[in-house]
Amino acid sequence: MTFFTEQPVTSADKTFFQLRKDIVEGAILAGSKLSETELSTKYAVSRAVIREAINRLEASHLVERKANVGARVVTLTPEGLIELYQVRESLEGMAARLAAQNMTDHEIADLQSLLNSHFEKVQSGQSYYQEAGDVDFHYRIIVGSKNKHLISILTDGIYHLVRMYRVQLGMSGPRVTTAFDEHKHIVQAICNRDAELAEMLMRRHILYSKSSIKSKLLS
């Protein structure tokens, strides 16, 4: 994952990253209360940095806060997941459209080679793929859109929430080979600079993921 360009510099940064990790991965339970004093002793920092970290978590939609009452980790609901995928469909569709217009030939070539490496892994039977590989694929297209707002909303906000759902509701499941084909066609459209088609395919791709996840939630 060529992901983590963000590296902590201040103490509040470190605390924020740590807290985000703990929340996303379930070390801090969904729906639980975040006590400032408690966290400040646990992480050995002052309440001021805890407060700043919590503020940023709120901006990421990972916690909700009430004035004079406190902050709680968001609760995960099927409806929430559906809503999240609706936003993803919209934004990542646009990202694919823009990527088809704005990615450099070199970036597209890289994307294709990434896809090839995935293909080998899938073919050799490794059911690896879904987590890291899928994230990496989508991440490159998002960044390839070259749209600052789009990139920020998706990578700073939506994606950590999606991962939280994936981890805590145990969404690692199949959809490997079919998803791979979908990825292939998206890259093909981007390579042809067909923005319209790239958007449509990406939206379908995410729509399918949503259906797959929805049916898994009900079982």
Next chain:
Amino acid sequence: MTFFTEQPVTSADKTFFQLRKDIVEGAILAGSKLSETELSTKYAVSRAVIREAINRLEASHLVERKANVGARVVTLTPEGLIELYQVRESLEGMAARLAAQNMTDHEIADLQSLLNSHFEKVQSGQSYYQEAGDVDFHYRIIVGSKNKHLISILTDGIYHLVRMYRVQLGMSGPRVTTAFDEHKHIVQAICNRDAELAEMLMRRHILYSKSSIKSKLLS
């Protein structure tokens, strides 16, 4: 404008709203530095509440911050405005789609009567419309989507930035009557529960606005 459900409760809230207003309306110049000590004396609060306010402004994409250096108000560029409208096209298109599915009949009736009141004003020659009326129209559809993330991203983030561009680059211009027709057709599609068409019309509507603004920027 049925907008301001958000009312300040804490001191940091008030400072945040005030600062946001000052930035959006240009009382604090785009690109200028936000000195914590300076602001704390100016608004007569401690640096802690200023810091919290700045953090929230950063989350709204109205200021950018560098560790150990400070925060600056974002600078307005033609490219930035284009990018903003790309995100709007994507998200508000989805909002219209979801509104067609999720708005109650009562909400739709309200939307239609809002449109009628606009029609009267436009017909009676008042070039009123564009600012408050336009915002109100879009706001209702966004809320009508019933998608929490969508609503938050648009009303807490994007919209203040759009308004900042409008105010500071003097975008109040025409496009009144044509925009009204577009609004009418969108409402018609929502009323027919035609989600597909509602999304398409909304995307076109925003696309046209973008072109109109772009040409105005170049003149």
Next chain:
DNA sequence: TACTGCTACTTTGTCGACAATTTTGCGCGA
């Protein structure tokens, strides 16, 4: 027993002071 109101406690909000980092400006030497 159930409800109301008070009190004590816990938690969040705000403040001023200190620490750490960055920026500024001066002096020195080439």
Next chain:
DNA sequence: TCGCGCAAAATTGTCGACAAAGTAGCAGTA
């Protein structure tokens, strides 16, 4: 005159303490 380095000033980051709001528990009364 220009560039380098060091020191001083200014700015941001962090901390502990106090203020204010909310919560829980107890006592008293109907």
